[in-house]
Amino acid sequence: MSPTDLLIRSGALGRWNTFWFPPGRTRNLALCRILVVGATLFLFYPSFSAIRDLVELGGPFIEPQLLIAAISSILPAEKVFSLTTLAILYWITAVAGLTTLVGFRTRTSAFVFAMGQWIFIAFRYSFGEEHHTQALTAIFLMSLALSPSGDRFSIDAWLKGRREDAGSPPELTTTTAFWPLRLTQVLFALTYGSNGAAKLMYGGLRWMNGVTLQQAMLADGLRFERPLGVWLAQFHTLAIVLSVFTILFECSFFLTLFWPRAVPWYLMAGVALHTGIYLTMRADFFQHVILYVVFIDFEKWLDRPSRASAAIGGAHPRGHPTKTRPRMASGRG
Amino acid sequence: MPDPTTHTPSPRTHIGISLVVVGIVLLHAAPILQELDGHRQTFWPFMAWGMYRQSVPSDQPVQARHWRTVAVTTHGQELDLDAPFRHGDDYVPGSPLSILRGTWTPSHSLLGLREAALLRFYWTPMRLGGDEGQTAANGLARQVNVGRTDPVVEIRVESTLFTLTPGGYDVTEQPPLVYRTSQQ
Numbered sequence: 001m002s003p004t005d006l007l008i009r010s011g012a013l014g015r016w017n018t019f020w021f022p023p024g025r026t027r028n029l030a031l032c033r034i035l036v037v038g039a040t041l042f043l044f045y046p047s048f049s050a051i052r053d054l055v056e057l058g059g060p061f062i063e064p065q066l067l068i069a070a071i072s073s074i075l076p077a078e079k080v081f082s083l084t085t086l087a088i089l090y091w092i093t094a095v096a097g098l099t100t101l102v103g104f105r106t107r108t109s110a111f112v113f114a115m116g117q118w119i120f121i122a123f124r125y126s127f128g129e130e131h132h133t134q135a136l137t138a139i140f141l142m143s144l145a146l147s148p149s150g151d152r153f154s155i156d157a158w159l160k161g162r163r164e165d166a167g168s169p170p171e172l173t174t175t176t177a178f179w180p181l182r183l184t185q186v187l188f189a190l191t192y193g194s195n196g197a198a199k200l201m202y203g204g205l206r207w208m209n210g211v212t213l214q215q216a217m218l219a220d221g222l223r224f225e226r227p228l229g230v231w232l233a234q235f236h237t238l239a240i241v242l243s244v245f246t247i248l249f250e251c252s253f254f255l256t257l258f259w260p261r262a263v264p265w266y267l268m269a270g271v272a273l274h275t276g277i278y279l280t281m282r283a284d285f286f287q288h289v290i291l292y293v294v295f296i297d298f299e300k301w302l303d304r305p306s307r308a309s310a311a312i313g314g315a316h317p318r319g320h321p322t323k324t325r326p327r328m329a330s331g332r333g
Numbered sequence: 334m335p336d337p338t339t340h341t342p343s344p345r346t347h348i349g350i351s352l353v354v355v356g357i358v359l360l361h362a363a364p365i366l367q368e369l370d371g372h373r374q375t376f377w378p379f380m381a382w383g384m385y386r387q388s389v390p391s392d393q394p395v396q397a398r399h400w401r402t403v404a405v406t407t408h409g410q411e412l413d414l415d416a417p418f419r420h421g422d423d424y425v426p427g428s429p430l431s432i433l434r435g436t437w438t439p440s441h442s443l444l445g446l447r448e449a450a451l452l453r454f455y456w457t458p459m460r461l462g463g464d465e466g467q468t469a470a471n472g473l474a475r476q477v478n479v480g481r482t483d484p485v486v487e488i489r490v491e492s493t494l495f496t497l498t499p500g501g502y503d504v505t506e507q508p509p510l511v512y513r514t515s516q517q
Binding site: 016017020021056062063064065066067069118121122125127128129130131132134135136138139146148172173174175176179183186187190191192194195197198199201202203204206207209210211212214215216218219222223225230233234283 | 341387400
């Protein structure tokens with residue numbers, strides 16, 4: 001029996017396909033593209049002065065990231081990472097971001113935008129810096145290049161509709177529109193889970209003794225001049241409660257993959273956690289908060305006008321089941 | 334007859350995507366192995382996520398310092414070198430114009446490097462004092478003096494110690510560490 005037969009017979013292949021490739025429409029993915037790319041462009045896009053300073057004053061790389069080392073091994077580093085080349089790359093990336101946002105040549109645009117982001121952040125981190133805030137977004141942006149994220153709400157879709165002379169293109173169902181969202185959900189579970197596991201492995205249950213969080217809040221509150229962090233660090237019982245909440249949240253976030261009803265609660269808890277950390281310790285994970293959109297099933301909101309017209313006209317154009325409340329994305333398109 | 338509204342990709346597409354997905358998930362093990370091997374992670378955007386993982390014993394006092402690093406020039410001008418720590422990253426969440434204009438503070442431009450590198454190579458050794466502190470101060474002054482007509486000749490590291498007590502914080506000013514820097 002071949003491994004493929006074994007996978008089919010055991011049902012593992014079916015479960016894998018159900019998890020990653022459920023049939024569904026592309027509107028969710030397209031909306032996530034617009035929201036995440038829009039936020040990356042207009043809220044989180046780095047200024048060029050940061051890059052210019054590194055080129056002019058930063059000196060040689062301290063610890064080149066793998067991506068930078070790979071580029072340097074192929075092309076002359078002094079030319080690729082010169083101010084002129086980086087300025088050109090910076091604006092090409094920005095333009096690619098705009099074309100990804102509006103969905104023009106979406107796959108190519110998304111690839112250029114994601115790769116530009118990867119290179120710029122890897123370049124900056126090659127000077128001894130490392131942060132986690134952009135990592136998941138960067139991976140999500142690259143996944144847009146490999147998926148039909150431009151099939152809806154895009155210039156590509158409009159042009160296709162014009163070519164086919166049929167107004168808007170037909171509402172396609174596909175099995176490849178969900179995996180970028182699912183991948184990001186899995187990466188959220190993986191990163192939160194590994195963070196919680198690392199706390200328990202290195203710090204043990206003692207991590208929840210309250211003093212650990214008090215110390216962290218005081219140190220970062222003073223370092224980043226966050227009065228709220230310094231003030232909250234005084235309350236031992238509160239620190240214990242927040243520590244337990246953090247560990248529970250991080251270690252159980254994977255439940256969102258299998259239990260859609262829990263998703264709204266986890267997202268609200270996540271927003272509260274990241275906002276609290278930002279206000280007290282200045283770690284800004286707002287890109288994570290924006291990326292939470294991959295958990296939301298926008299189809300239900302988008303269907304609302306149709307349901308209204310169906311209620312008036314008596315029939316739904318696509319025969320979707322009528323529900324009144326928006327659901328969280330659970331893999332059912 | 335196939336449904337015209339359903340796009341069914343070939344099994345090869347599913348296999349290809351599956352390999353990408355598994356590859357991305359597995360790549361997250363690389364920086365963890367790198368850290369376990371004692372190296373800093375260089376696999377961005379695949380990262381180890383164990384932040385704030387160390388614990389503090391319950392009987393240890395809750396205590397931290399507020400640091401200020403001040404550079405003094407030949408004309409007596411004082412430069413606040415801690416601004417990068419306070420102002421954070423180079424983008425401002427909430428600013429829709431961040432794509433068009435730089436948001437770095439002047440101190441960033443003075444130093445070029447970003448906060449983690451500053452902390453690692455200059456701030457930490459200077460706070461510890463001794464020869465390593467002096468070497469770091471000289472290096473920092475060199476960095477700040479790039480293109481300056483009024484060079485930095487002294488770096489002062491001031492600190493205030495905050496200790497949590499049952500009645501609130503006990504705040505104590507610490508004697509500053511002063512480094513005279515070589516003009517280069």
